[in-house]
Amino acid sequence: MIRFIVRRIVAAFFVMIAVTIITFLLLAATGNQAARLAGKNATQQQIHQIAAQYGLDKPIYVQYVKTMKNIFTGKAYSYTQNINVLQEVKHDYPATLSLAFGAGIIWLGLSVLFGTLAAVYAGRTTDRVLTILSMAGVSFPPFFLGAIFLYFLGYKLGWFPLGGYVGLSDPWQWFKHLVLPWITLSILFIGFYSRVLRSTILDNTNEDYVRTAHAKGLTDGQVLRRHTLRNSMIPIISLWGLDMGQLLGGAAILTDSVFNLQGVGQLAATAIANLDVITIMVIVILTAFAVVLLSAIVDILYAVLDPRIRLA
Amino acid sequence: MSEPAARSNGDAPLLTVDGLKVSFATEDGVVRAVDGVSFTVDPGEVVAIVGESGSGKSVTAMTLMGLTRGPNARFEGTATFDGIELVGASNAQLQRIRGPGIAMVFQDPMSSLDPVYRVGAQIVEQIRAHENVSKAQAMDRAVEMMERVGIPRAKQRLRSYPHEFSGGMRQRVMIAMALSCSPKLLLADEPTTALDVTIQAQILQEMRDLRQQTGAGVILVTHDLGVVADIADRVIVMYSGRVVEQGTLDDIFYNPQHPYTWGLLGSIPRIDDNRAEKLPAIPGLPPSVLRAPKGCHFRPRCPHAFDKCVEVPELERRQPDVPTSRDRCWLSVPDKKRLRVVGERIGLETTETVGA
Numbered sequence: 001m002i003r004f005i006v007r008r009i010v011a012a013f014f015v016m017i018a019v020t021i022i023t024f025l026l027l028a029a030t031g032n033q034a035a036r037l038a039g040k041n042a043t044q045q046q047i048h049q050i051a052a053q054y055g056l057d058k059p060i061y062v063q064y065v066k067t068m069k070n071i072f073t074g075k076a077y078s079y080t081q082n083i084n085v086l087q088e089v090k091h092d093y094p095a096t097l098s099l100a101f102g103a104g105i106i107w108l109g110l111s112v113l114f115g116t117l118a119a120v121y122a123g124r125t126t127d128r129v130l131t132i133l134s135m136a137g138v139s140f141p142p143f144f145l146g147a148i149f150l151y152f153l154g155y156k157l158g159w160f161p162l163g164g165y166v167g168l169s170d171p172w173q174w175f176k177h178l179v180l181p182w183i184t185l186s187i188l189f190i191g192f193y194s195r196v197l198r199s200t201i202l203d204n205t206n207e208d209y210v211r212t213a214h215a216k217g218l219t220d221g222q223v224l225r226r227h228t229l230r231n232s233m234i235p236i237i238s239l240w241g242l243d244m245g246q247l248l249g250g251a252a253i254l255t256d257s258v259f260n261l262q263g264v265g266q267l268a269a270t271a272i273a274n275l276d277v278i279t280i281m282v283i284v285i286l287t288a289f290a291v292v293l294l295s296a297i298v299d300i301l302y303a304v305l306d307p308r309i310r311l312a
Numbered sequence: 313m314s315e316p317a318a319r320s321n322g323d324a325p326l327l328t329v330d331g332l333k334v335s336f337a338t339e340d341g342v343v344r345a346v347d348g349v350s351f352t353v354d355p356g357e358v359v360a361i362v363g364e365s366g367s368g369k370s371v372t373a374m375t376l377m378g379l380t381r382g383p384n385a386r387f388e389g390t391a392t393f394d395g396i397e398l399v400g401a402s403n404a405q406l407q408r409i410r411g412p413g414i415a416m417v418f419q420d421p422m423s424s425l426d427p428v429y430r431v432g433a434q435i436v437e438q439i440r441a442h443e444n445v446s447k448a449q450a451m452d453r454a455v456e457m458m459e460r461v462g463i464p465r466a467k468q469r470l471r472s473y474p475h476e477f478s479g480g481m482r483q484r485v486m487i488a489m490a491l492s493c494s495p496k497l498l499l500a501d502e503p504t505t506a507l508d509v510t511i512q513a514q515i516l517q518e519m520r521d522l523r524q525q526t527g528a529g530v531i532l533v534t535h536d537l538g539v540v541a542d543i544a545d546r547v548i549v550m551y552s553g554r555v556v557e558q559g560t561l562d563d564i565f566y567n568p569q570h571p572y573t574w575g576l577l578g579s580i581p582r583i584d585d586n587r588a589e590k591l592p593a594i595p596g597l598p599p600s601v602l603r604a605p606k607g608c609h610f611r612p613r614c615p616h617a618f619d620k621c622v623e624v625p626e627l628e629r630r631q632p633d634v635p636t637s638r639d640r641c642w643l644s645v646p647d648k649k650r651l652r653v654v655g656e657r658i659g660l661e662t663t664e665t666v667g668a
Contacts (some may be wrong), residue, residue, distance in 0.1 A: 207423065208418060208420055208423040208424040209423060209424055209425055209426040209427070211379060211418070211424070212418060212424045212425065212426070212486075213426065214377075214379060214410070215377055215379060215410055215415070215416045215418075216410060216411055216437065216438045216441055216489070217406075217407045217408065217409070217410035217411035217412075217438075217441050217442055217493075218407070218437070218441050219407055220403070222441075226437070227426050230426075230428055231426070231427070231428060305428060306427065306428055307427070307428060307473040307475070308427055308473070308475050
C-alpha cells in the first residue's frame with residue numbers, strides 16, 4: 001500500500017512538470033507579447049525595449065525557466081497590471097476553497113442519496129420524479145439559477161446576502177454568504193452524478209457477487225449497503241476527484257462571478273478579459289496542479305475501495 | 313408429480329418439489345423456463361440435475377433459494393423444505409433459510425465473491441448474518457471452514473482478497489462460505505464447470521467428504537455426466553424445462569429410458585473409442601423456450617419420434633420391474649431397449665423408424 005502511494009505521488013510530480021511546459025508553450029504561441037504590451041502605436045524600438053525588459057527576447061527555454069522560477073518563488077508579476085499574481089491568488093483562494101469543498105460535500109451526499117433511491121425504485125414514480133429533477137438540474141446554467149436565487153431568496157425575501165464573501169473568522173456570515181453558491185453549484189453536479197450512480201447500481205445488481213450476497217441470507221438493505229453500493233461508489237469517487245480538482249483550480253467561474261465571491265474563478269474571468277498572460281498561466285497551472293493532486297488522492301482512495309487497483 | 317418417488321428409507325424427504333413452474337415475462341413473450349418439475353431430496357443424498365444449457369436446471373435450483381424472484385417472474389407449484397413452503401415464502405423467511413437451511417455454490421467462482429472484501433470477511437459475514445457470535449469467534453470458524461475445504465495456510469489466507477486466489481481456491485472459499493452455517497441442503501450450480509479437470513476432482517472429493525461429515529442433502533446442477541457418475545446417488549434429466557427422466561445413478565447410466573438421455577450418454581467421448589471421427593453430438597438445437605414444440609419437447613430432435621409424440625407423455629414409472637425409474641417417453645419399454653444401443657454404445661445415431 002505504501003509503495004503504491006509513493007509510486008502514485010512520483011507519477012503525479014512528473015505529470016505536473018509536463019503540464020507547466022505545455023501551458024507555457026501554448027501561451028507563448030498566442031503571439032508576440034511584447035508587441036501586445038507595447039500598445040497599438042508603439043515603435044519598433046519601444047517593442048524591443050519591452051521585450052528586453054520582460055526577458056521576452058531570450059530563447060524560449062530560458063523564458064520558461066525564468067517564468068517558473070518567478071512563479072515558484074512568488075515573484076510572478078502581471079504584465080498588464082503591476083500586481084503580484086501569487087499574492088492575488090492567495091488572497092482569493094479561501095473563497096474558492098470554501099465554495100468547492102462545501103459544494104463538493106453537498107453534491108456527493110445528495111447524489112448518493114438520490115442515485116440510490118432512483119436505483120432501488122427503478123421504473124417507479126420515485127425514479128421518474130428524480131429523473132426529471134436530474135435533467136432539470138443538469139440543464140440549469142449556474143448564472144441563471146444563481147440569479148434566480150439571488151433575486152428571490154436574497155433580494156425579495158432577504159434571507160441571504162446579495163453576494164460577496166466573508167472569511168471564516170465570522171463562521172455564521174461565512175456560511176450565510178456561501179449557502180446559495182453551494183446550492184447553485186451542487187445542482188449542476190447532482191443531476192449528473194445521481195444518474196451515473198443509478199445506472200452503476202443497476203448494473204451491479206446483476207453481478208454474481210450480489211447474487212451470492214442474497215444467497216447468504218442478508219437482508220436487501222445489507223446487500224445494497226455492503227455490496228452493491230460499495231462497488232458502485234468507485235466510479236463516482238473518481239468523477240468527484242476530477243471535478244473537485246477543477247473547482248479547486250478556480251473552474252467555478254460562473255458561480256464565482258454571479259455571487260461576486262472574488263475567488264480564483266472570478267480572477268480568471270478578469271484575467272481572460274484583459275489577456276493577462278501571467279495571471280492566466282498561474283491559474284491554469286494551479287488548476288492542473290489541483291486536478292493532478294486530487295486525482296492522486298482519488299487513486300489512493302480508489303485503492304482503499306477496490307483492492308484490485310493496488311496491483312496495477 | 314402425483315406419485316411419490318420411491319426412496320430407500322422411510323424418513324420424510326428433506327426437500328419435496330411438486331409441480332414447480334417458473335416463467336418469465338420478456339419483451340418477446342413468456343419464457344417457460346421450468347415447466348412442471350417434481351422431485352425429492354433426502355438427507356445425505358446427492359441428487360444431480362443434468363441437462364443442456366437452457367434446460368431450466370439452474371433456474372430450478374435458484375428458485376428454491378428465491379433468487380429468481382422479480383417483477384417479471386411467475387411461479388406455480390410448491391417446494392417444501394423442512395416443513396416450509398419455499399415458493400410462497402416471505403422475504404424474511406427466505407433470508408432465514410438461506411445459509412443455515414439451504415446454501416448455494418455458484419458456477420463462476422471468479423465473479424461470485426465480492427472483489428472489495430477480504431475472503432475472511434465474506435465468510436464471517438455469512439456466519440454473522442445468522443448467528444449471534446462475536447467477530448473473533450466467527451473468524452475462528454472461518455479459518456476452520458477454510459482448512460476443512462483444503463485451503464492451505466488458512467489463517468493467513470483469511471486476509472487475502474478474492475483476486476489473490478486461483479479459481480479452484482475461490483471455489484473452495486465459496487464452498488467454505490456455503491457450509492459455514494451447516495446447511496441442511498447444499499445447492500451446487502455447476503460448481504466445477506469453470507475449473508481445471510484436476511481441480512474439479514479435488515473439489516468433488518471435498519464435496520463428497522463434506523456430505524459424509526455433515527449428512528447434508530446435495531443438489532448438483534451440471535451438464536457434466538462425468539461429474540454425475542462420480543458423486544450422484546440419483547439423477548434427474550431435464551430438457552427444455554421438463555424432467556424427461558429420473559432414476560438412480562445405475563438406472564440412468566445402465567438402463568436409460570429416454571432418447572434424450574441416450575443422446576447425452578452417447579455424447580460422452582470415450583477413451584477406448586479408436587474411431588477418429590468427430591465427437592458424437594445430438595443433432596439440432598434445444599427448442600426456444602419461447603416457442604416450445606407441441607407434445608414432447610424433444611420430438612423435433614428425436615429420430616424415434618412417432619405420431620403419439622405430439623401428446624405430452626407424463627413422467628411416470630414405465631418399467632414394472634424398476635421401481636426407481638421414471639420417464640416421459642411414449643416408446644414401449646422393449647423398443648427402448650432395442651433402439652438405444654447403436655453398435656457397441658448407447659446413443660442417438662440411427663435412421664430406424666418405429667411404427668405407431
